[in-house]
Amino acid sequence: MALYDKTAHELHALLTAKEISASELTAEVLKRVDEAEDKIGAYLEITRDKAAADAKAVDDKIARGEAILPLEGIPCAVKDNICTKGIRTTCASKILENFIPPYDATAYIKLAAQNPILIGKANMDEFAMGGSTENSAFHVTRNPHNLERVPGGSSGGSAAAVAGGEAVFALGSDTGGSIRQPASFCGVVGFKPTYGRVSRYGLVAFASSLDQIGPLTRDVTDCALVLNAICGHDDMDSTSTAAQVPDFTKALVADVKGLRIGLPKEYFVKGIDAEVETAVRNVAKKFEGLGAEIVEVSLPHTEYAISTYYIIAPAEAATNLERYDGVSYGARVDGADIVEMMTNTRTEKFGAEVKRRIMIGNYALSAGYYDAYYLKALKVRTLIQRDFTDAFKDVDLILTPTTPNAAFKLGEMTSDPLKMYLQDICTVPVNIAGLPGVSIPCGFTSDKLPLGFQLIGKPLDEATILRAAFTYEQIS
Numbered sequence: 001m002a003l004y005d006k007t008a009h010e011l012h013a014l015l016t017a018k019e020i021s022a023s024e025l026t027a028e029v030l031k032r033v034d035e036a037e038d039k040i041g042a043y044l045e046i047t048r049d050k051a052a053a054d055a056k057a058v059d060d061k062i063a064r065g066e067a068i069l070p071l072e073g074i075p076c077a078v079k080d081n082i083c084t085k086g087i088r089t090t091c092a093s094k095i096l097e098n099f100i101p102p103y104d105a106t107a108y109i110k111l112a113a114q115n116p117i118l119i120g121k122a123n124m125d126e127f128a129m130g131g132s133t134e135n136s137a138f139h140v141t142r143n144p145h146n147l148e149r150v151p152g153g154s155s156g157g158s159a160a161a162v163a164g165g166e167a168v169f170a171l172g173s174d175t176g177g178s179i180r181q182p183a184s185f186c187g188v189v190g191f192k193p194t195y196g197r198v199s200r201y202g203l204v205a206f207a208s209s210l211d212q213i214g215p216l217t218r219d220v221t222d223c224a225l226v227l228n229a230i231c232g233h234d235d236m237d238s239t240s241t242a243a244q245v246p247d248f249t250k251a252l253v254a255d256v257k258g259l260r261i262g263l264p265k266e267y268f269v270k271g272i273d274a275e276v277e278t279a280v281r282n283v284a285k286k287f288e289g290l291g292a293e294i295v296e297v298s299l300p301h302t303e304y305a306i307s308t309y310y311i312i313a314p315a316e317a318a319t320n321l322e323r324y325d326g327v328s329y330g331a332r333v334d335g336a337d338i339v340e341m342m343t344n345t346r347t348e349k350f351g352a353e354v355k356r357r358i359m360i361g362n363y364a365l366s367a368g369y370y371d372a373y374y375l376k377a378l379k380v381r382t383l384i385q386r387d388f389t390d391a392f393k394d395v396d397l398i399l400t401p402t403t404p405n406a407a408f409k410l411g412e413m414t415s416d417p418l419k420m421y422l423q424d425i426c427t428v429p430v431n432i433a434g435l436p437g438v439s440i441p442c443g444f445t446s447d448k449l450p451l452g453f454q455l456i457g458k459p460l461d462e463a464t465i466l467r468a469a470f471t472y473e474q475i476s
């Protein structure tokens with residue numbers, strides 16, 4: 001196996017044993033990037049010089065006989081909506097095309113404290129709005145398993161980088177599935193932590209009550225290592241939780257005996273592809289064979305999750321994106337007066353999907369419609385949250401498909417936004433309820449496209465998810 005295809009923990013062992021150097025590893029990955037990037041297009045910016053310099057610093061540390069941290073010297077990608085000081089952060093938008101943040105996101109500061117090697121900033125749907133990375137203002141990203149297919153989105157660049165050997169792990173963000181869905185499409189592990197677990201400070205805001213940063217990795221062990229690095233309270237984010245962060249590697253125990261796993265009947269309905277359903281039911285059988293108890297549960301408000309999400313997320317987005325006015329940040333397109341300048345800036349520099357969300361959001365928030373749409377959505381949000389609270393009285397975890405189908409073809413859904421939105425049916429309820437959820441690979445379709453299943457946990461119970469995911473990985 002090529003070095004660039006190994007996991008972080010395997011590479012850590014090789015670095016510690018001095019069988020490879022961080023510089024060699026980084027050079028290998030950058031070589032892979034040179035070969036693959038034309039086809040895959042995972043990155044918006046490649047931080048080549050910084051990578052080489054940082055790798056050398058790690059090698060110097062090893063040469064001095066110092067111990068290295070688990071992610072030290074490991075090449076990674078960071079989604080381009082996570083602010084990196086001095087490194088362009090565009091959110092895949094023309095409006096931020098030349099934005100160089102004067103500060104780092106907290107999650108990136110925490111990650112950087114582990115001295116991984118940043119290979120570059122990963123492509124995404126503009127402002128994280130989308131599920132295919134086709135909404136990037138700069139270029140599309142292709143699925144490394146099949147270049148005719150999308151990698152998913154919005155963290156499609158992050159997922160494709162990890163699946164394509166262009167980074168060993170990546171950070172993404174997940175507002176309605178943007179870590180888990182691309183992870184599923186690309187055959188990697190993608191974890192959305194509990195809302196509040198990872199600081200959102202320096203994550204360019206899309207929908208603030210839903211956004212959460214998390215890891216995309218090659219296996220569950222790496223996922224635990226990255227979670228260890230990025231979780232924790234932050235005074236700069238008032239929604240960040242003060243809850244203690246456990247050592248997530250302690251959860252990597254192959255044992256699900258006695259664990260109660262719920263299968264929600266509302267997730268196995270018309271619209272779910274037969275191959276997806278079979279794969280997820282087989283996962284349930286495997287868990288059962290390992291001593292877990294599989295029980296049917298009901299999440300009765302699931303059918304309202306998409307409509308609820310597509311009111312709340314655009315409403316918050318419309319508010320958050322008000323700041324891109326041609327004055328405070330980013331690009332400006334001149335006009336005769338200030339109104340025309342703002343209009344020109346926003347018309348020219350925002351892409352179609354972003355404009356659509358701003359319009360939906362402002363409509364739902366406008367005086368005449370606030371009660372009928374936004375307020376109603378908030379009420380349904382509570383009902384969806386309660387569904388989970390009730391289900392979790394009976395089970396420890398909930399098992400579902402991550403997506404209704406495997407990766408679709410490029411261009412297949414771009415003309416039909418509603419169809420694209422329906423792709424999020426299995427993932428958005430988790431954000432609406434603020435819960436932790438992961439997507440774990442579970443085989444391939446007959447067309448050799450990766451499949452994934454989702455495990456949803458109780459609030460702040462990432463550990464139980466990791467334990468079950470790790471157990472499954474050991475036997476698959």
Ligand code: GLN
Binds near residue numbers: 128129130424
């Ligand atoms: N596909 C969803 C959307 O377009 C989710 C996006 C996300 O999680 N960032 O809103």
